[in-house]
Amino acid sequence: MTTAMIETTRQIQYREALREAMSEEMRADKRVFLLGEEVAEYNGAYKISQGMLDEFGPKRIIDSPISENGFAGLGIAAAMHGLRPIIEFMSWSFSLVAADQILNNAPKMLYMSGGQWGCPIVFRGNDGAGGQLASTHSWCVEGLFANVPGMHMAIPSCPYDAKGLLKTAIRCNDPVFFLESERMLGDKGPVPEEEYTIPFGEAILRAEGDDCTLVSFGRPVNFCIEAMVELAKEEISCDVLDMRTIRPLDIDSIVRSVKKTGRLVVVDQSWPFASPATEVITQVCERAFDYLDHQPVRVNSDDVPTPYAKELEQAYLPHKGKIIEAVKSTLGLV
Amino acid sequence: MPIKVAYQATIEYMQILDEQGVLDADLARDTLTDDQVVMLYEHMSMCRRLDEIAFKLQRSGRLGTYPQNMGQEAIASVALAARKQDWMVPCYRENAALFLHGLPPEKILQHWMGDERGNQIPDGLNMLPMSIPIGTHMLHAAGIGWAAKLRGIDQVAFTFFGDGSTSEGDFHEACNFAGVMEAPVVFFCQNNGWAISTPRKKQTRAETFAQKGLAYGLKVRQVDGNDIFAIYKAAQEAIVDAKAGKPTLIETLTYRLGDHTTADDARRYRDSDELDAAKKKDPLIRVRKYLESKDLWSADLEDAMVERNKVKVDDIVARATNIEAPKTSDIFDAMFATTPPELARQRDTMHTHSLGQFPQQETLSNPTPHPAHA
Numbered sequence: 001m002t003t004a005m006i007e008t009t010r011q012i013q014y015r016e017a018l019r020e021a022m023s024e025e026m027r028a029d030k031r032v033f034l035l036g037e038e039v040a041e042y043n044g045a046y047k048i049s050q051g052m053l054d055e056f057g058p059k060r061i062i063d064s065p066i067s068e069n070g071f072a073g074l075g076i077a078a079a080m081h082g083l084r085p086i087i088e089f090m091s092w093s094f095s096l097v098a099a100d101q102i103l104n105n106a107p108k109m110l111y112m113s114g115g116q117w118g119c120p121i122v123f124r125g126n127d128g129a130g131g132q133l134a135s136t137h138s139w140c141v142e143g144l145f146a147n148v149p150g151m152h153m154a155i156p157s158c159p160y161d162a163k164g165l166l167k168t169a170i171r172c173n174d175p176v177f178f179l180e181s182e183r184m185l186g187d188k189g190p191v192p193e194e195e196y197t198i199p200f201g202e203a204i205l206r207a208e209g210d211d212c213t214l215v216s217f218g219r220p221v222n223f224c225i226e227a228m229v230e231l232a233k234e235e236i237s238c239d240v241l242d243m244r245t246i247r248p249l250d251i252d253s254i255v256r257s258v259k260k261t262g263r264l265v266v267v268d269q270s271w272p273f274a275s276p277a278t279e280v281i282t283q284v285c286e287r288a289f290d291y292l293d294h295q296p297v298r299v300n301s302d303d304v305p306t307p308y309a310k311e312l313e314q315a316y317l318p319h320k321g322k323i324i325e326a327v328k329s330t331l332g333l334v
Numbered sequence: 335m336p337i338k339v340a341y342q343a344t345i346e347y348m349q350i351l352d353e354q355g356v357l358d359a360d361l362a363r364d365t366l367t368d369d370q371v372v373m374l375y376e377h378m379s380m381c382r383r384l385d386e387i388a389f390k391l392q393r394s395g396r397l398g399t400y401p402q403n404m405g406q407e408a409i410a411s412v413a414l415a416a417r418k419q420d421w422m423v424p425c426y427r428e429n430a431a432l433f434l435h436g437l438p439p440e441k442i443l444q445h446w447m448g449d450e451r452g453n454q455i456p457d458g459l460n461m462l463p464m465s466i467p468i469g470t471h472m473l474h475a476a477g478i479g480w481a482a483k484l485r486g487i488d489q490v491a492f493t494f495f496g497d498g499s500t501s502e503g504d505f506h507e508a509c510n511f512a513g514v515m516e517a518p519v520v521f522f523c524q525n526n527g528w529a530i531s532t533p534r535k536k537q538t539r540a541e542t543f544a545q546k547g548l549a550y551g552l553k554v555r556q557v558d559g560n561d562i563f564a565i566y567k568a569a570q571e572a573i574v575d576a577k578a579g580k581p582t583l584i585e586t587l588t589y590r591l592g593d594h595t596t597a598d599d600a601r602r603y604r605d606s607d608e609l610d611a612a613k614k615k616d617p618l619i620r621v622r623k624y625l626e627s628k629d630l631w632s633a634d635l636e637d638a639m640v641e642r643n644k645v646k647v648d649d650i651v652a653r654a655t656n657i658e659a660p661k662t663s664d665i666f667d668a669m670f671a672t673t674p675p676e677l678a679r680q681r682d683t684m685h686t687h688s689l690g691q692f693p694q695q696e697t698l699s700n701p702t703p704h705p706a707h708a
Contacts, residue, residue: 070507077477114451115668173671
């Protein structure tokens, strides 16, 4: 588990942090390139790659036809040829048409080739709901994709982590699924000028408390922090663990915290069935069952397609109110 | 206002060596030498023998599944046209080309025997492991060619797939990318008439498979897929075009003389008349006739070759069989560049704990035994 972050007064947006990570790694390693829809001339559908075409040119910032399975497959081959591709999905929702390449090829290539052909590739893009994009464009793919062995899955909750984790992803020799959030792209946060990376598989403790362990991934970490602040007013204190990566999962940090608090609430934005929350709870039960003073509780999105209407969508997603209620339930207060 | 023709195209069909072993000398100029033809004949015959033995190995339980290549051996001449630096991105019915490009044949047997190490490609050989899902690897071929171009390396990617694959989206995406990216790629659609039990007429209403490439701006042609000269010439010309940023789709008209795989029985859905007609177009028969017509072959030479090929294939089988089996725990070792602790734990406890169970439960007290064990 990590607790220290480099202090800085510089505030930049989540999208700028992503851009800085890619640009710095591209300056350092000529093999790295970015391929995706509208990443070059249009500067990215979400302006993450703004200005990168000017700096790196069309051989390294590459516009693709609208063909997710196509450019995912091209990227995999380019990685096998010796390059280090970053593949941008405008949304992870669109990666579903690339399932054969990203699930059936990239994470299996090393295994299927008897350990010979690694696949150092980063698939990245917006994950998650909250922007009134309706059910087909609001996928939280972590529950579905994390089931597949052979890849790493990073899910940053703030600009600092977006940069540090993406740099690690680009340097990684295995496939990395990098889950960003459209809802956070404009969020500002402290990001130091100086070089840093964040290791995979090490959670960070965002807040410390004794009554309950709150575990989350990506955007909902911020809702956990909001809930933690509210709960503190009622003298209920929580450990808030931001897992940073879903695979590998830093279960040791979770177990350590649960042994202290005896209570566990896991918040993840995917659907409940076979979700990251399910996995965390299973592993805690396997490892520290005796330490639990209350059954673990999970806060997921409801088990229906993402609603389009604003109020319904907010009601469907994990949010502060649901998290507060979950924590209180573990304390016998509701 | 008169209606104009917006686009018009024709599909060329090329045959150089016909079913009777008669060669079109004009078209054959600057293609295969006599020595090459003799070598190809012996190689293709060896592949045919290996195919028969692999089938028997499967039937005797020594090999999991095997897709026979029988009837499609003429694809070998692509490897003669290809340069050493060029890539082969295969599916599973072009063994003859892979071996000639440098893949040790025992690797293929090792793979089908269930050892993933059979997919390891020897150093210095530009080839991807066989891709068994239909269509997947065409995108890799487009990507390999494109990556070579990005890196300024003179390489052409050859990929092979069946007629059925053209119904997959991957085919269309790969052709489109190769066209848009001007990638040095040569697509070989081996039209063997059947996709397992789905006949060609149920695969598409298009007159040719070659014409599908026109939609993506590729150069296209159709050749006799059982004709080593036509395949060689088409590949040779496609390399020149590929280097100039013009990918080619070549439809080879061939026939799958065997079953789809050892898990299939084509007699259930295929007329024996059709099979008998196809056997007359066998690529081996016509090459032998041609060589005999030029006094380059004889019954004695044939007998001697058959004996040599028996020994060669026996050696291949012996090499594949003698490879030490992998350890059960090896399945964990090729998952990541560095094996993460959680996976190492699963590996180390696979014989003592079921997957997912953590052996060190951290308990506050000794668990209460079940009354039955108390």
